[in-house]
Amino acid sequence: MKLITAVFKPSRLDAVLDAVTEVGASGVTVSEVRGYGRQHGKTEVYRGAEYEVRLLPKVKVEIATSSDLVEKVVEAVSTAANTNKIGDGKIFVSDLESVLRIRTGERDAAALVG
Numbered sequence: 637m638k639l640i641t642a643v644f645k646p647s648r649l650d651a652v653l654d655a656v657t658e659v660g661a662s663g664v665t666v667s668e669v670r671g672y673g674r675q676h677g678k679t680e681v682y683r684g685a686e687y688e689v690r691l692l693p694k695v696k697v698e699i700a701t702s703s704d705l706v707e708k709v710v711e712a713v714s715t716a717a718n719t720n721k722i723g724d725g726k727i728f729v730s731d732l733e734s735v736l737r738i739r740t741g742e743r744d745a746a747a748l749v750g
C-alpha cells in the first residue's frame with residue numbers, strides 16, 4: 637500500500653477530485669496548507685510597495701491506495717493539477733504500513749475497498 641500526498645493549486649481541487657474518483661480512489665483527505673518550492677514564494681507589488689509573499693496557499697490531498705492503483709492515481713492527479721506554470725505542485729509517494737477501518741475492524745486491502 638502507498639500513501640500519495642499531493643500539494644497543488646487550490647483552483648485545481650475540483651478537477652483533481654473528479655480525476656481520482658474516476659480512477660477508483662476509495663477516499664481522500666483534503667487540507668488547506670501554505671508552502672513554497674524552489675522560487676521561495678514570490679514578490680508582489682501592492683499600492684506601490686513590494687511585499688514578499690513567502691508562503692503561498694496550496695491544497696494538500698492525501699490518498700491511501702493499493703500498490704497496483706498507485707500509478708493510475710498519480711497520473712490522474714498530475715494531469716488534473718497541471719496548468720503548466722510554476723507552483724503547480726508536487727506529488728509525494730510513500731510506503732504505507734497499515735490501514736484500519738475503524739467501524740468494522742477491517743485492515744489493509746479490505747479497509748481500502750470502496
Ligand SMILES: Nc1ncnc2c1ncn2[C@@H]1O[C@H](COP(=O)(O)OP(=O)(O)OP(=O)(O)O)[C@@H](O)[C@H]1O
Nearest residue numbers: 643670671672673674675694721722723724725726
Ligand atoms: N521539497 C518539498 N518539500 C515539501 N513540500 C514541497 C517541496 N517542494 C514543493 N513543496 C510544496 O509544493 C508546493 C508547490 O511547489 P512548487 O510547484 O512551487 O515546486 P517547485 O519545485 O518550485 O516547482 P516549480 O518550479 O514548477 O514551481 C509548495 O508551495 C510546497 O507546499
Ligand SMILES: [Mg+2]
Nearest residue numbers: 673674675723
Ligand atoms: Mg515553485
